Amino acid sequence: MGKGAEAEWALKPTNVIPRGKPFLVCVLDGWGENKIKDEYNAVSSTPTPCYDALSAVQGRFRTVKAHGPAVGLPTWDDMGNSEVGHNALGSGQLIDQGARLVDRAIETEAMFEGDGFKHIAQAFDANTLHVITLLSDGGVHSRLNQSQALVLGAAKRGAKKIRLHVLLDGRDVPDGTSINFLEEANKTMEELKAMGCDACIASGGGRMHITMDRYEAEWEMVKRGYETHILGKAPNTFTDAVEGVKTLRSQQDPKPDDQYVPAFVIVDGEGAPVGKVVDGDAVVLANFRADRMCEMSKALEYEDFSSFEREEWPKMHFAGLMQYDGDLGLPKKTLVDAPSIQRTCSEFLAKNGLRTFACSETQKFGHVTFFWNGNRSGYFDEKLETYVEIPSDVGITFDVAPNMKAEEICAAGVEALKSGKFDHVRINFANPDMVGHTGNLKATKQAVALCDAKVQELVDTVNELGGIYLITADHGNADDMVQRNKKTKEPAKNPETGENLALTSHTLAPVPVLIGGSGLPEGIKFKEGLEDAGLANVTGTIMNLMGYETPEGWEESLI
Numbered sequence: 114m115g116k117g118a119e120a121e122w123a124l125k126p127t128n129v130i131p132r133g134k135p136f137l138v139c140v141l142d143g144w145g146e147n148k149i150k151d152e153y154n155a156v157s158s159t160p161t162p163c164y165d166a167l168s169a170v171q172g173r174f175r176t177v178k179a180h181g182p183a184v185g186l187p188t189w190d191d192m193g194n195s196e197v198g199h200n201a202l203g204s205g206q207l208i209d210q211g212a213r214l215v216d217r218a219i220e221t222e223a224m225f226e227g228d229g230f231k232h233i234a235q236a237f238d239a240n241t242l243h244v245i246t247l248l249s250d251g252g253v254h255s256r257l258n259q260s261q262a263l264v265l266g267a268a269k270r271g272a273k274k275i276r277l278h279v280l281l282d283g284r285d286v287p288d289g290t291s292i293n294f295l296e297e298a299n300k301t302m303e304e305l306k307a308m309g310c311d312a313c314i315a316s317g318g319g320r321m322h323i324t325m326d327r328y329e330a331e332w333e334m335v336k337r338g339y340e341t342h343i344l345g346k347a348p349n350t351f352t353d354a355v356e357g358v359k360t361l362r363s364q365q366d367p368k369p370d371d372q373y374v375p376a377f378v379i380v381d382g383e384g385a386p387v388g389k390v391v392d393g394d395a396v397v398l399a400n401f402r403a404d405r406m407c408e409m410s411k412a413l414e415y416e417d418f419s420s421f422e423r424e425e426w427p428k429m430h431f432a433g434l435m436q437y438d439g440d441l442g443l444p445k446k447t448l449v450d451a452p453s454i455q456r457t458c459s460e461f462l463a464k465n466g467l468r469t470f471a472c473s474e475t476q477k478f479g480h481v482t483f484f485w486n487g488n489r490s491g492y493f494d495e496k497l498e499t500y501v502e503i504p505s506d507v508g509i510t511f512d513v514a515p516n517m518k519a520e521e522i523c524a525a526g527v528e529a530l531k532s533g534k535f536d537h538v539r540i541n542f543a544n545p546d547m548v549g550h551t552g553n554l555k556a557t558k559q560a561v562a563l564c565d566a567k568v569q570e571l572v573d574t575v576n577e578l579g580g581i582y583l584i585t586a587d588h589g590n591a592d593d594m595v596q597r598n599k600k601t602k603e604p605a606k607n608p609e610t611g612e613n614l615a616l617t618s619h620t621l622a623p624v625p626v627l628i629g630g631s632g633l634p635e636g637i638k639f640k641e642g643l644e645d646a647g648l649a650n651v652t653g654t655i656m657n658l659m660g661y662e663t664p665e666g667w668e669e670s671l672i
């Protein structure tokens with residue numbers, strides 16, 4: 114480092130909290146502190162002796178906001194999610210996130226003026242524009258109004274043939290709503306036809322069955338998606354998407370939720386796929402969120418690709434709605450510039466010679482590495498950073514194994530703390546969130562109970578070693594497992610069966626921040642005020658707990 118650069122990155126000691134103590138930051142994924150504490154809150158209705166004891170310590174427990182503008186999302190109706198949550202936790206800064214940047218690029222029409230759009234527009238005259246997107250208004254990975262604006266904007270600018278390839282949600286939005294979203298999409302197809310564009314839905318499947326794998330947990334999912342969207346091959350064919358999905362949701366035993374609907378291809382009267390990709394076509398991945406788009410981006414973009422046999426790899430004009438991986442520059446062509454996340458926690462630690470250990474299981478591994486580091490898949494300094502991935506189970510819905518890998522993650526954390534080899538140990542427990550997404554209350558309670566027990570083990574270890582900890586979460590999920598009447602908050606019922614309707618999505622609840630450890634000087638407490646603090650305020654707190662001042666440009670520390 115040159116002198117100037119050194120000064121820019123040098124962390125200043127506080128002399129209030131000792132440096133060099135074992136330090137743990139632990140993220141409980143999807144663990145919200147919800148106001149409603151009834152039997153459907155899997156956090157408050159499960160015995161959690163560790164969490165209860167830690168949160169009862171005066172001045173060392175508080176909550177912070179984890180949704181909406183507090184994490185760079187457009188409105189207070191936007192629930193938080195792992196990407197924006199870990200971006201905030203890892204950078205200490207409020208960053209305008211993908212959802213907001215795409216909205217703006219549509220409003221200003223910048224989306225249709227850049228390089229990425231010019232790239233796909235080469236296909237407009239003689240070829241087809243294919244748009245692959247998560248079809249919902251969940252706002253976590255994508256939003257329906259954005260893909261609508263994209264296809265309408267493309268048709269206005271000359272696209273003559275458009276094919277929409279859909280991933281069914283039921284995770285960020287209630288299960289069963291895939292039909293409504295397909296009907297909405299069909300209306301847009303009608304609008305396109307009225308503009309003289311040949312447009313229809315061409316293929317699809319549940320988001321947890323095809324295409325949207327992450328962190329290389331299960332490449333088979335992406336292979337199925339590639340065959341479905343690109344090659345026009347799937348086990349199920351229909352001439353109409355709405356009818357097709359209704360059939361797939363009702364005929365199988367057990368009936369698949371939207372998330373797991375099998376792959377299907379729409380065919381014409383002769384049985385030929387209506388949306389197979391051919392040389393010269395344009396393909397857009399129209400999700401803004403990174404983790405679940407990286408693998409498909411590689412499959413579409415890389416000439417040298419070996420994660421599965423592609424059979425055919427048509428020459429296409431491919432673009433992502435955003436760039437998904439900053440280190441890889443993936444994809445090369447994008448429609449909207451991704452948020453630029455600089456001066457992250459990890460880069461500061463590395464530039465100051467501090468050693469990091471980060472660990473989770475596959476499903477959340479990139480959350481404490483890739484997302485934490487501002488959507489970069491590499492290292493800042495490989496000699497100083499040790500990243501450990503515990504393989505997640507594959508091919509199951511996580512309610513059947515709700516412990517997931519919490520035992521193993523905890524053991525790895527304990528070992529890292531005891532080793533004395535690290536200045537900063539960072540882990541994420543996946544199960545409150547991943548099991549919460551299944552909508553299974555009983556299984557989610559089991560996940561919460563085990564997570565609590567594992568936090569106890571980690572806290573005990575920190576205390577034995579004279580260390581310091583900070584425990585937090587990235588957004589709510591397990592804290593509400595039922596859809597509710599907006600006014601009365603009573604559980605909403607399925608009108609046919611009278612059963613409660615499960616809530617599979619994240620919540621708007623704030624999240625806990627707990628600090629402590631036998632190494633933390635007694636007087637250290639959360640400040641009064643800072644009522645509007647959010648996840649970005651936690652990062653400065655982490656630096657303070659490690660004995661350093663909050664870096665310039667970060668949100669204020671909570672202590």
Ligand SMILES: O=C(O)[C@@H](CO)OP(=O)(O)O
Nearest residue numbers: 194195196253284285546
């Ligand atoms: O599974 C996911 O992709 C999202 C929900 O869409 O959850 P999280 O943000 O917790 O990763």
Ligand SMILES: [Mn+2]
Nearest residue numbers: 142143195587
């Ligand atoms: Mn999460």
Ligand SMILES: [Mn+2]
Nearest residue numbers: 143546547590
């Ligand atoms: Mn989640």
